[in-house]
Amino acid sequence: MIVLGSTSEVAQAFVEKALQEGEKYEKIYLFTSSRETTERFARHIDVKFLQQSEVIELDLMKEIDYTRFENVSSNLLFCATGYLGDGTEEGLYDNKNTERIININYSKLVPVMNYFAQKFESRRSGTIIGLSSVAGDRGRQSNFIYGSAKAAFTAYLSGLRNYLFDKKVHVLTIKPGFMETKMTEGLPLNPKLTAKPKQAAAVIYNAYKKQKNVAYVLPIWGIIMMIIRNIPEFIFKKLKL
């Protein structure tokens, strides 16, 4: 398994879920911008599941040396890379914030995804799982920079799925909705709309096994976003969402 964004609690929960289900991997490649935290996770899965892994540094804000990834090979890619940044209220006119959000969620991430997608394509097998966001379903005033980057990522995954279909590679898009993670700690989230990483991991694993194309972590989000997507623009623009 290849994991992009290995410090993500959802990614870690997914790895544990897969191992609990008895999946075996020759090696798990843990890509991360935070070596210390990820090494702790690597030791953790070694203790818990006797699972070997390798921690590989990847900082999307820096120049990427692809030669380091040459030996990385697997049948499953899990991408949980993401950066929420400041919402539009605080961060809209802060260019650094805007760039970082766009780079990490989309522009710098896609070439990395492509690098691995190519490997999958040549092997003619495997699954790519990408964590996008419900924020990408429609731009809303509160966080549309993040939302637009995720919308682009959703479109990318959709196109990739289409492109890789007859090459026997499956692409799964996950739209998590609110989640109880580092990214949202301290935010006033409605508990009924918020999933725990473990819960999310179980849903994602299930969707992966069933070869679904797009899945919301909590079904309620599918309904909420359907409503939001279908509000006519002349009304939508007046709403404070």
Place this chain on the structure above:
Amino acid sequence: MKPNFIQKVTNWGNFPVVEKEMKSEDSFKKIKEFVLNHNEVIARGNGRCYGDASLGEHIFSTKKLNKFISFDRLNGIIECESGVLLSDVLEITVQQGYFLYVTPGTKFISVGGAIASDVHGKNHHSEGCFSEYVIEFKLMTENGEIITCSRESNAEKFWATVGGMGLTGIILTAKFKLKNIDSAYIRQESIKAENLDEIFRLFDESESWTYTVAWIDCLQKGKNIGRSILMRGEHAFQHELPQSMANSPLRLKKKFQPTVPFYFPGFVLNALTVKIFNLLYYKKQSKKEVKSFIDYETYFYPLDFVNDWNKIYGKSGFIQYQMVIPKESGKEGMKKILETIANSGNGSFLAVLKLFGKDNPQAYNSFPMEGYTLALDFKVNSKLKKLVEQLDNIVQEFGGRIYLTKDSMSKSSLTNYLKNIQSPKFVSLQHKRIINNN
């Protein structure tokens, strides 16, 4: 949306509820920042203590310190971060033939909490407290320094921290020993006792058993006072087990786990329903003595079987009152306690009696002392404060003490037994309450 770390926090008894800052970090560097930037910090694990011990002005939640570090499968030594739950430990170790030396009545507590409370189990008389098996732990002190504490290095801090209720710092990681088991099952004998005299005699007779505990019907009066069922147990060997269990002795089947969906309305638990429950529980076992094999989860953690069982007590919450009375005057003291409860009509749904063995004088902050300990649940209501006061007076009269992990309203002269913990940095609401009452 800006993060706001002020939130409603409460522990397992749902009493008291406070609005305080609570944050969780997994990098030691950030934890250090948290400690240095705040006054009055207290660590909190899984919030399974009952009262106000892990509540404070600035709560550091260890729930993100949830990784294992190493497991020496040959010698049964495990090291993990402090937010790892005992249930996580058991998930890995039982299959490998190892069990916790000491476990409390729930497996959903954190390892850090087990050390800070120096928890005891049904085997205190034979195997002592959790600290007996702790090899070392890393502690973040008030200046953000990380020190390794063991019996050899920083021994003073080691002993102050075990049972020290988090007042010496934040426990980050811990290394501890596990015991060998041959199966995941317990050979159990449960024996009915008519009254207090009989149950005390049974405890004395059962001293050679590793685990002993009694469920007690605390609403009985007169000659029936102390009516109870003693449950004594040993880890079963594979060869003793019936065939159905012996085939895969270290693996338990997955069980259905129900969840209490909402807070029960206040009237559900009252003196009458508790009385009926206790009667049924006592009558369920028709024979005087029953021998059986049961899995470790049923034996050690019967309540963990129902998720969120604390909601049964309703929104006003409940307290757990656990005291110990020295052995010499144990019978007399217990009798007085049980009489007081029966007369108050404030029934306890779950009352557990246990005989503690000798304490470890080095672990001076730990709760257990040689004697009888009784743990009771009481729903919070207007009459409770007075009952607690009466019970406190009896415990004091007999020279006993109160378990801080479960305390939220006992008097300070019974709860101020901690030593060598003075630090203006690490302060819990409980500690403040105790000090201010003095």
